[in-house]
Amino acid sequence: MLEQVAALLVDLDGVLYVEDEPITGASQAVERLRAGGLALRFVTNTTARSRDRTLAKLARLGLGVAPEELLTPAALAVRHCLDSGHERVALIMNDEVKHDFAELEEADGPVDAVIVGDLGPAFGYDVLNRAFRLVMEGAELIALQKNRYWMRADGLSLDVGPFVAAIEFATGRDAYVVGKPSRAFFAEALAGLRVGAEAAAMVGDDIESDIGGALRAGLAAILVRTGKYREDRLRDSGIEPTCVVDSIADVPALFGRT
Numbered sequence: 001m002l003e004q005v006a007a008l009l010v011d012l013d014g015v016l017y018v019e020d021e022p023i024t025g026a027s028q029a030v031e032r033l034r035a036g037g038l039a040l041r042f043v044t045n046t047t048a049r050s051r052d053r054t055l056a057k058l059a060r061l062g063l064g065v066a067p068e069e070l071l072t073p074a075a076l077a078v079r080h081c082l083d084s085g086h087e088r089v090a091l092i093m094n095d096e097v098k099h100d101f102a103e104l105e106e107a108d109g110p111v112d113a114v115i116v117g118d119l120g121p122a123f124g125y126d127v128l129n130r131a132f133r134l135v136m137e138g139a140e141l142i143a144l145q146k147n148r149y150w151m152r153a154d155g156l157s158l159d160v161g162p163f164v165a166a167i168e169f170a171t172g173r174d175a176y177v178v179g180k181p182s183r184a185f186f187a188e189a190l191a192g193l194r195v196g197a198e199a200a201a202m203v204g205d206d207i208e209s210d211i212g213g214a215l216r217a218g219l220a221a222i223l224v225r226t227g228k229y230r231e232d233r234l235r236d237s238g239i240e241p242t243c244v245v246d247s248i249a250d251v252p253a254l255f256g257r258t
């Protein structure tokens with residue numbers, strides 16, 4: 001199934017690095033894949049930092065990624081709002097990430113949409129209660145992503161999903177989820193690469209968002225045993241990756257690029 005792959009979607013957190021520590025062999029693997037002629041897109045659900053800071057971090061870790069090669073949920077969320085006629089929005093995310101939403105008007109009062117990204121330790125009762133009230137007043141709930149947890153340097157940690165779920169539970173409304181595993185997110189990446197799903201594979205450490213999402217969108221899916229990977233999560237998920245490798249360092253060999 002990997003023979004026809006001409007393009008790779010590569011997750012960032014847990015695949016290329018864990019916080020500020022690069023995964024061993026990551027930059028060499030990316031270079032080999034590039035040299036081997038595979039088209040690359042770096043796709044992340046991370047909404048704790050802006051696009052520019054993510055690009056700067058990749059460069060600092062020796063991973064040269066061009067701006068057009070990076071896909072984050074923010075741009076898709078902005079487009080969804082513009083398409084839906086949402087102008088005034090509440091932005092539940094740290095101030096830096098708000099730069100990616102400059103096309104929308106952030107407002108305190110009644111809003112058309114509540115957009116939830118990562119607030120980390122600043123998620124709390126007041127923040128969630130404000131989002132709850134705005135959604136009850138009619139705003140659309142938009143989640144930049146809904147991951148359950150991620151791997152921090154000090155251990156597994158709550159991601160955005162549990163907080164989105166709290167607002168969904170209280171309001172009885174489902175969020176519009178922008179990032180992986182949404183089909184639209186994969187479709188956007190494939191459109192940028194100009195390939196069909198059958199010619200692309202996803203490399204990720206999240207069995208649900210990366211692997212489950214990619215398989216549902218028709219891509220091959222390569223699970224790495226780094227970052228948040230847990231053998232029991234793989235077993236319990238019922239999801240069958242196209243293949244499982246120890247790390248990104250093993251990916252070039254899958255395509256005969258060694």
Ligand SMILES: [Mg+2]
Pocket residue numbers: 011012013014015204205206227
């Ligand atoms: Mg990841």
